[in-house]
Amino acid sequence: MKYIYGPVPSRRLGRSLGIDPIPSKTCDYQCIYCQLGKTTNFTSERKNFYPLEEIYEEIEQSINKNKGEFDYITFVGSGEPTLCKSLGKLILKAKEISKKPICVITNGSLLYQDDVKDDLIFSDVILPTLDAGDEKLFIKINRPHPSIKYEKIIQGYIDFRKEFSGKFWIEIMVMKGINDSKEELMKIKEKIDLIKPDRIDINVPIRPPTESWVKIPDQNIIPILNDVFGEYNNINFPEQGTFSVFGSNFEKELKTLLERHPMRLEQITETFSSKTVNEQDLLDQLNTLASQNKIKKVIYNNQTFWKLSN
Ligand code: SF4
Structure with missing residues (x-):
């Protein structure tokens, strides 16, 4: 399989069958905490990177092969999935074959664009990112493409949240000495109050980040997070559960x-x-x-x- 992986265990999504329509590290961000390494194709231009028929075929095969033994079909992977111009068609194809909920894990940068909203509207859960409460920190953490502006993203979240009938779960990556002060967290909370997501997930960099100076916050951050966010969904822990592989070629499956x-x-x-x-x-x-x-x-x-x- 070239475009499908797993099911993999996910703390929030149970067992998740991953669909990855984007070449490795094609993204409009260069996050300091990215677990996939440096962005090698830095672009904000949406396009089809692979023939759709090939992806359709793999979606069908993998859904049939896994016989419903997964909880979500998740568009995520080695880059930003909304950069795939036909994401909406792929979502509809997956919905045609399976009744499992569709989730899109996105950095949220293009949610203000009408074509992206149209593509995502048929999914069941969207998990966009919000790591900073202002443009300055956003640039420091996410190192976006010059065409991406912070205030536009926030407005995109606010607008899409109103239109979208599915679940909208915001993820915040909290890092030691970068955005873990009460002041910075309060700024994020102000934006959250405008967006009104269904849930907030606080993540910490549990896997090796791109920049070696990115660190997990100290445990004493927990009362501050409680104080600022109130009912949030806890700091994440290493996921439990097993990964699945399709074939028996160890090297190929491991690299996938x-x-x-x-x-x-x-x-x-x-x-x-x-x-x-x-x-x-x-x-x-x-x-x-x-x-x-x-x-x-x-x-x-x-x-x-x-x-x-x-
Ligand atoms: S948005 Fe995701 S894929 Fe892109 S650089 Fe950030 S963490 Fe990596």
Whole structure:
């Protein structure tokens, strides 16, 4: 599969079947916390990157193969999914084949555009990002394409929220010394009050970020978050549950997952050891791929992660 991955475990979405219509690191942001590495195709222009028929075919195959053993179909992946010009057609295709809810995880930068709103209106859940309460911090954290303006994004959220009948869940990435002061969090809350999402998820950078100086906030942030956001959905923890793979080619399947999702060693072991190789063989294969510079080991927050080598 080139465009579909998982199902993968997700803290918010249970088991999520991922659809990725965007080439690796094609994005209009260059977030300091991005777990996928540096943005290599920095663009805000929407287009079709791949033949739609190929994606349709994989959507159909994967939905049939997984026989409903997933909770959500999620458009997400290795770039910003709303940059796909035919996202709406893909959403409708998935809805035609499956009754599972459709979710789009987006940075929200293009939500102010009518064509993007039209594409997203048929989904069931939208998870846009809001990491900063003003333009200055937005530029520091998300490092957007010059065509993307903060106030336009906020207005886009406010307007879309009113039109959209599905669930609108905002995600905030909170990072130590960057946006974790009460003052900065209050500024974000002011925007949240205007947008009125159904829910807020507070994330911390649990996987290795693009910039090594990005850190998880101290535990004493929790009362401040409680104070500012009141009823929010808690700080996220490493996800539980198993990943799924389609085929038996270890290297191909591992790269498909790592392209979208750096994995802890125990997640790789759990996903692959019973399928094609035992644990020692698996470690040997990981080390071989690392010596060929195809993947790399990263220690972050006292945990070992494997990522694709950029
Ligand atoms: S975190 Fe998302 S929005 Fe930010 S650079 Fe990475 S892919 Fe783009």
